[in-house]
Amino acid sequence: MQITLKDIARMAGVAESTVSRALNDKPGVGQETKAKILKLAQKYNYRPNQLARGLAVNKTNMIAVILAEMDSPGNIEIVKNIEKAAEEVDYQIILCNTNNDLKKEKSYLSLLEANQVDGAIFIGGKLVSSQLLRLSFEEKNPMVLVNRLAEENFFTSVLTNYSQGIYKAVEHLFEQGFRKIALICGDKDNLTESEKINGYYQAYTEAGFSVNEDLIFSTGADRTSGYNAFLEIMNRDIIPDAFISTRELTTIGLVEAIKFGGYFIPDDFAVVGYGDNILTSVIDPPLTVLNEPAAELAKLSFDFLLKLIKDKLEGQQIKVLTPELIVRESSIAKYN
Structure with missing residues (x-):
C-alpha cells in the first residue's frame, strides 16, 4: 500500500x-x-498524489486524449507522438476510447468539467456534439481538435487535408496511364471519408474524365471488408485497373484478395494504400501509400493545447496539413 x-x-x-x-x-x-x-x-x-495535489491548485499536469477509433493505426501513431511531447514537459495523458459513441464521449467530458485534467485533445470522430460545443465556450476547458470538424468551428484545430491527399493519389495514377480507378472508402456520411471522396471527384473532373459511380465502394474499416470489397467490385460491370484504399486495414485485405485471386500487382492492378506503418510495410511489392504527418499533427495539437492551458494562445488557430504520397512499385505501370 x-x-x-x-x-x-x-x-x-x-x-x-x-x-x-x-x-x-x-x-x-x-x-x-x-x-x-x-x-x-x-x-x-x-x-x-498528483491528481489530489492538482485539484488543490487547479492544475494536474494531465491531459485527456479522447480517441474516436482505437483500431486505426494512424490514430494510435498520433497518440504515441502526443504522449512523447507531453512527457518532455512533465505532462501525462489519460487515453479515452469512445468508439464513435457520443454517450461515451459525454462521460469522458466529465474529466474536463471536473478539472481532473488540464485540457483535452480530440482525435477523429463525428461532427462535434452539442455537449462539446457548449464546453468550448468556457475558457476553463482548453481543448484542441485533431481531424474533427464542427459546423461552426469555434475550436483550435489541426486537420489533415484528406481531399488533397486522394487528389494526389488519383493524379499519380493518371500519370501512370490508369483510368478506371476504384476507390475503397468508408461511409460517405463520415466527414473524413467524404473529404476523400471529394478529392477523388475533383481529380477526375479536373482531368476531364467522368466518374463511374460503380468504382466508388463504401465498406467497413477492417481487413475482411477490404477483402470482400475486391470480390464484389470484380462482379460489377466495370473492372478497374487500379485501386485506392483510404484506410490501413482495408488496404491489407484488398491486397490479400488480389493475390489470392491469382492477380499480380501492379501488372493486373495498381494499388495505392493508406498509412506508412508496420502493417503496410510488409506488403510485397512495396506499397505506394498516402501517409498522414502523424508526428506533426501530434506536436501541433499538443503545443496548441499547452498554450491554451497557459492562456498564451492568441485567438483560434487552425492548421491544415497535407498527406505525403510515397510512390513505390505497387502503382508504377509496367509499360509506362
Missing part, C-alpha cells in the same frame, strides 16, 4: 502542512525536521 502524506506526518510527529512545506522546499520548517521528513519520504518511496 502506497504511503501517504498523512502517514509521514504521523511518523515524523508533525502536522501534514509541515510535511507538505518540507517536501516542496517551502520556508517555515526547521532543518532537523525537514531532514527527518525527507528521510522518511525516501525510505518509504513516497510519491505525491
Whole structure:
C-alpha cells in the first residue's frame, strides 16, 4: 500500500502542512525536521498524489486524449507522438476510447468539467456534439481538435487535408496511364471519408474524365471488408485497373484478395494504400501509400493545447496539413 502524506506526518510527529512545506522546499520548517521528513519520504518511496495535489491548485499536469477509433493505426501513431511531447514537459495523458459513441464521449467530458485534467485533445470522430460545443465556450476547458470538424468551428484545430491527399493519389495514377480507378472508402456520411471522396471527384473532373459511380465502394474499416470489397467490385460491370484504399486495414485485405485471386500487382492492378506503418510495410511489392504527418499533427495539437492551458494562445488557430504520397512499385505501370 502506497504511503501517504498523512502517514509521514504521523511518523515524523508533525502536522501534514509541515510535511507538505518540507517536501516542496517551502520556508517555515526547521532543518532537523525537514531532514527527518525527507528521510522518511525516501525510505518509504513516497510519491505525491498528483491528481489530489492538482485539484488543490487547479492544475494536474494531465491531459485527456479522447480517441474516436482505437483500431486505426494512424490514430494510435498520433497518440504515441502526443504522449512523447507531453512527457518532455512533465505532462501525462489519460487515453479515452469512445468508439464513435457520443454517450461515451459525454462521460469522458466529465474529466474536463471536473478539472481532473488540464485540457483535452480530440482525435477523429463525428461532427462535434452539442455537449462539446457548449464546453468550448468556457475558457476553463482548453481543448484542441485533431481531424474533427464542427459546423461552426469555434475550436483550435489541426486537420489533415484528406481531399488533397486522394487528389494526389488519383493524379499519380493518371500519370501512370490508369483510368478506371476504384476507390475503397468508408461511409460517405463520415466527414473524413467524404473529404476523400471529394478529392477523388475533383481529380477526375479536373482531368476531364467522368466518374463511374460503380468504382466508388463504401465498406467497413477492417481487413475482411477490404477483402470482400475486391470480390464484389470484380462482379460489377466495370473492372478497374487500379485501386485506392483510404484506410490501413482495408488496404491489407484488398491486397490479400488480389493475390489470392491469382492477380499480380501492379501488372493486373495498381494499388495505392493508406498509412506508412508496420502493417503496410510488409506488403510485397512495396506499397505506394498516402501517409498522414502523424508526428506533426501530434506536436501541433499538443503545443496548441499547452498554450491554451497557459492562456498564451492568441485567438483560434487552425492548421491544415497535407498527406505525403510515397510512390513505390505497387502503382508504377509496367509499360509506362
